[in-house]
Amino acid sequence: MTDPKVVVALDFNKQADALSFVDRIQPTDCRLKVGKEMFTHFGPEFVKTLSNKGFDVFLDLKFHDIPNTVAKAVSAAADLGVWMVNVHASGGQKMMEQAKHALQAYGNDAPLLIAVTVLTSMSREDLQGIGIDMEPQEQVMRLARLTQQSGLDGVVCSAMEAEMLKQSLGQDFKLVTPGIRPAGSAADDQKRIMTPKQAIDVGVDYLVVGRPITKAEDPQLVLNQINASLIS
Ligand SMILES: O=C(O)c1cc(=O)[nH]c(=O)n1[C@@H]1O[C@H](COP(=O)(O)O)[C@@H](O)[C@H]1O
Numbered sequence: 001m002t003d004p005k006v007v008v009a010l011d012f013n014k015q016a017d018a019l020s021f022v023d024r025i026q027p028t029d030c031r032l033k034v035g036k037e038m039f040t041h042f043g044p045e046f047v048k049t050l051s052n053k054g055f056d057v058f059l060d061l062k063f064h065d066i067p068n069t070v071a072k073a074v075s076a077a078a079d080l081g082v083w084m085v086n087v088h089a090s091g092g093q094k095m096m097e098q099a100k101h102a103l104q105a106y107g108n109d110a111p112l113l114i115a116v117t118v119l120t121s122m123s124r125e126d127l128q129g130i131g132i133d134m135e136p137q138e139q140v141m142r143l144a145r146l147t148q149q150s151g152l153d154g155v156v157c158s159a160m161e162a163e164m165l166k167q168s169l170g171q172d173f174k175l176v177t178p179g180i181r182p183a184g185s186a187a188d189d190q191k192r193i194m195t196p197k198q199a200i201d202v203g204v205d206y207l208v209v210g211r212p213i214t215k216a217e218d219p220q221l222v223l224n225q226i227n228a229s230l231i232s
Pocket residue numbers: 009010011035060119120121156178179180188190208209210211212
């Protein structure tokens with residue numbers, strides 16, 4: 001597979017467990033997402049270990065700071081050789097533009113730069129609490145537009161928003177979505193879920209899947225089943 005759609009969320013609190021899991025799956029069939037917990041525990045060396053095993057890494061640190069600091073942080077991610085890195089769109093246009101500009105120096109080796117719009121954990125009341133009197137979906141649309149105007153490659157969003165975002169922002173604007181569950185697998189704590197095939201059909205580019213793969217008895221088998229479902 002040349003452009004694997006599945007990004008496995010590596011949420012382990014022991015490095016040895018993460019590495020023995022990773023040795024059971026193929027880098028040709030998926031990418032890996034490393035978030036704040038694993039990065040804070042195990043650091044850049046862990047990311048390099050995954051890359052050396054042949055995996056593309058999405059460094060999910062959701063940077064949000066002054067433009068200069070975020071530009072330097074995404075450059076540090078590019079120095080690590082990651083495939084994708086992200087920032088919070090609510091950091092604003094200048095922050096996003098400066099981050100994108102910093103990555104130009106890496107040419108074709110620059111990671112994809114995407115933005116988080118509204119976290120799926122945020123309700124209308126939560127938005128009101130931070131001074132935003134809007135439905136979450138309206139705020140998602142507004143921040144996704146700002147992300148595109150700032151020159152970024154796409155956004156993290158819920159699969160429920162994918163159709164609206166693709167229609168308004170075009171096919172090239174990448175959508176990365178968690179809350180994906182293969183048919184028949186447990187929803188865990190995800191509220192609004194879609195199957196991998198449903199998500200691809202509404203325009204999602206990359207599917208973030210964690211527990212259905214990381215907790216599986218045979219993770220490569222689940223991965224094979226998901227990948228097969230996408231082309232059927
Ligand atoms: O940014 C994220 O990765 C993320 C955003 C969000 O709104 N919801 C969400 O579930 N995630 C992450 O996506 C992954 C989903 O994992 P599973 O629920 O195990 O498939 C976890 O690493 C979550 O932290």
